[in-house]
Amino acid sequence: MSLSQTFIQQSLIFYVLFWIIRVNGCVRRWRQPLLRGPEWFFSVHVHPDFYSSAGKKLLQHYRMRMFIPFAVEIPLAIAIFLSGRFSLLIWLILGLTALIHANHLVSVDLAERQARRFGVAEDGQPVASLMFSLTPRRLRDYTNQKLEIALALSTVIAIAWLVRYYLDAPEHYTWRFVFGRPAFLLYIQAGLLFLKRGIVGWRTPIPQEHADEHFRAREEARKFYVKMIEWQRISTAAALLFWPVLLRTSPAQWRRLFNMWFLLWIGISIALTIWIELERKRLRDLDRRARPAKLPDFLGESGNSRWPVCYEPSAPMLVLKGTHGYSLNLANTLAQIGAAYVAGLITLIALLRIGH
Amino acid sequence: MLLTIDTRDPRPIYQQVADGIKGLIARGVLKEGAALPPVRQLAADLGVNLNTIATAYRELQKDGLIMVKHGSGAVVASSTAAERTQAELLRPLRTALTELVLAGLSPNKIMRIVVQELRTVTKGSK
Numbered sequence: 001m002s003l004s005q006t007f008i009q010q011s012l013i014f015y016v017l018f019w020i021i022r023v024n025g026c027v028r029r030w031r032q033p034l035l036r037g038p039e040w041f042f043s044v045h046v047h048p049d050f051y052s053s054a055g056k057k058l059l060q061h062y063r064m065r066m067f068i069p070f071a072v073e074i075p076l077a078i079a080i081f082l083s084g085r086f087s088l089l090i091w092l093i094l095g096l097t098a099l100i101h102a103n104h105l106v107s108v109d110l111a112e113r114q115a116r117r118f119g120v121a122e123d124g125q126p127v128a129s130l131m132f133s134l135t136p137r138r139l140r141d142y143t144n145q146k147l148e149i150a151l152a153l154s155t156v157i158a159i160a161w162l163v164r165y166y167l168d169a170p171e172h173y174t175w176r177f178v179f180g181r182p183a184f185l186l187y188i189q190a191g192l193l194f195l196k197r198g199i200v201g202w203r204t205p206i207p208q209e210h211a212d213e214h215f216r217a218r219e220e221a222r223k224f225y226v227k228m229i230e231w232q233r234i235s236t237a238a239a240l241l242f243w244p245v246l247l248r249t250s251p252a253q254w255r256r257l258f259n260m261w262f263l264l265w266i267g268i269s270i271a272l273t274i275w276i277e278l279e280r281k282r283l284r285d286l287d288r289r290a291r292p293a294k295l296p297d298f299l300g301e302s303g304n305s306r307w308p309v310c311y312e313p314s315a316p317m318l319v320l321k322g323t324h325g326y327s328l329n330l331a332n333t334l335a336q337i338g339a340a341y342v343a344g345l346i347t348l349i350a351l352l353r354i355g356h
Numbered sequence: 357m358l359l360t361i362d363t364r365d366p367r368p369i370y371q372q373v374a375d376g377i378k379g380l381i382a383r384g385v386l387k388e389g390a391a392l393p394p395v396r397q398l399a400a401d402l403g404v405n406l407n408t409i410a411t412a413y414r415e416l417q418k419d420g421l422i423m424v425k426h427g428s429g430a431v432v433a434s435s436t437a438a439e440r441t442q443a444e445l446l447r448p449l450r451t452a453l454t455e456l457v458l459a460g461l462s463p464n465k466i467m468r469i470v471v472q473e474l475r476t477v478t479k480g481s482k
Contacts, residue, residue, distance in 0.1 A: 001374070126363070128363045128364045129360060129362045129363075129364075130360065130361045130362075131360055131361075132358065132359045132360075132361065132362075132401070132402060133357060133358055133359075134358070134377075134380070134392065135357045136391055138392075141432070169434055201397075204401060205361065205401075205402060208360060295403075296363050297403070298403055298405075298408075299370065299403065299404070299405065304420045313406070314405055314406050314407065315399075315405055315406070316396045316397075316399050316400040316406055317399075317400050317403055318400065333396070333397075
């Protein structure tokens with residue numbers, strides 16, 4: 001079997017796994033509106049007859065919107081299979097992952113806004129009293145020092161190994177080939193750290209009533225996301241360390257080693273997916289105990305914030321509610337760093353021509 | 357270290373934020389040198405206008421309670437407000453006492469309330 005056939009085979013396995021993993025997510029999203037019981041539609045408290053009247057249609061529309069990613073995916077997947085360019089499957093998976101999450105966020109928000117008209121009036125009012133924690137949350141409080149040392153060491157070893165390899169390597173091994181993948185992985189690692197910093201620092205007010213439950217649910221969610229990022233960082237560091245190992249291997253052993261790595265990676269991914277689903281279930285239970293509450297909107301709708309992006313330095317939130325929907329505020333520091341990161345990622349991919 | 361904001365409170369939000377931080381300093385929850393989030397970050401987290409937090413911080417700075425460092429947030433400068441004359445300090449107390457008397461409370465009850473409130477405000481402080 002040639003090298004390209006190995007890649008094709010692995011891309012196909014990835015794609016099949018992607019479909020299997022999605023089944024649970026689809027079931028979860030399907031049930032999500034009724035998670036709190038028949039008197040709730042997501043976090044909107046509704047009348048008991050809601051699901052036999054207007055709610056029936058809202059629920060149907062929400063569930064139909066769940067299929068938008070499939071409508072995008074199926075023609076693209078058919079085109080890929082017909083053209084035989086199976087390497088594109090990985091990009092399709094990455095694009096779809098983003099689309100599924102974005103579609104879900106927008107869909108839930110739309111469904112909740114539509115359902116508020118039919119909600120229990122007194123529960124639709126924003127809470128009057130809010131609490132806000134001023135306690136500084138530092139990155140080091142959510143950092144395992146031993147893990148950080150291990151990640152730093154493995155990165156330094158991998159780079160030193162690659163530099164040495166490049167100096168001794170045959171002439172046809174360009175710097176782009178030797179350092180391209182590691183540069184990409186290091187950039188992803190930096191992005192994950194940025195994301196972790198954002199999650200650790202994330203704060204919003206909570207209703208004073210049932211404050212403990214809200215704090216606990218929020219803190220547990222924070223720890224879960226931090227753990228997920230740590231796992232991603234470990235796998236990125238492992239991929240970086242594996243690259244010089246792979247380059248040093250003789251062509252005969254190369255495929256065997258690559259297949260072993262691939263199988264190990266698949267095994268860990270499946271174990272992590274199971275862990276993620278169990279944790280999500282635990283978080284859902286915690287979340288159920290904290291009764292949803294509408295928070296007051298101190299700014300109201302801003303006529304200046306146009307969809308999809310705006311620049312409002314006087315209102316430095318990440319997302320602003322405008323007259324035509326939500327808008328990403330580029331005056332927010334996170335939005336600025338995020339935009340710079342995405343631009344840098346595109347530039348890096350163009351420079352390194354990953355995948356060519 | 358919790359700030360409470362109440363939309364039914366007649367005080368504007370900036371005043372509630374400033375009073376909340378003052379309370380935390382008075383109770384010793386926020387000690388000298390303790391860091392406070394930058395104006396921009398606090399405004400973004402709370403979902404209020406930048407000027408709301410800037411005004412609250414300005415008031416705290418005027419009282420000598422915090423020191424605002426441009427771009428890197430603020431730190432608690434002192435656990436005692438800038439010196440004011442006794443007349444200035446007594447004015448809000450007298451207003452509050454007048455309100456209580458007008459509400460029909462007896463001097464003994466007012467005294468009990470004052471002692472209890474003083475205990476709450478100074479709880480945890482030296």
